């Protein structure tokens with residue numbers, strides 16, 4: 756029952772047509788109890804994203820102190836999964852200060868950046884990070900596709916980018932039907948290079964997720 760209520764809460768604001776400001780209001784009010792509620796539902800998104808990034812960085816024989824930016828970090832689920840895998844140099848970025856305050860209490864992140872990612876360059880300098888991860892950031896009312904080129908720019912050439920998205924969004928939402936074509940276009944424009952893309956089960960409840968791993972050019 757509790758699980759159904761939490762899923763229903765997500766469904767109510769993670770839907771087409773929702774306004775970005777309303778989404779941030781939900782997180783602002785939810786931040787202090789978000790982790791407790793999330794523990795009630797089946798979700799493996801942070802685990803899937805962190806595993807993909809850790810596997811790729813290990814494959815590349817990168818040290819554990821590579822500089823990582825966790826975009827839409829929320830309360831830090833993904834950062835915590837990266838910490839469990841030994842990574843020590845992670846910054847969190849999120850548009851909601853209240854979510855970042857919870858993330859800060861977990862002693863995972865070096866810096867916390869409160870920034871609303873949109874269709875303009877980030878406040879972060881280009882070529883700053885060795886890796887960028889964004890788990891559950893590309894959702895209606897959250898981060899839109901047009902932010903992607905700006906996110907890539909803060910990653911150093913040769914750096915790793917991991918994105919995870921709920922698979923159904925790629926088909927049922929107008930915004931995220933644009934994502935795969937955009938990903939291909941950015942590859943054709945020489946902004947990044949394909950490493951791997953795969954489906955991961957039980958990503959959010961019973962729903963599948965898609966994990967994308969790319970290399971910045």
Ligand SMILES: C[S@@+](CC[C@H](N)C(=O)[O-])C[C@H]1O[C@@H](n2cnc3c(N)ncnc32)[C@H](O)[C@@H]1O
Pocket residue numbers: 778779782800801826827828829830831832833848849850851854870871872873889890891892896897898899
């Ligand atoms: C589903 S939650 C957190 C997901 C988190 N990565 C995890 O693994 O638990 C989505 C987060 O995206 C943030 N967010 C939404 N739109 C954003 C934007 N345009 N720029 C930055 N953060 C945004 C919200 O504040 C919220 O904390």
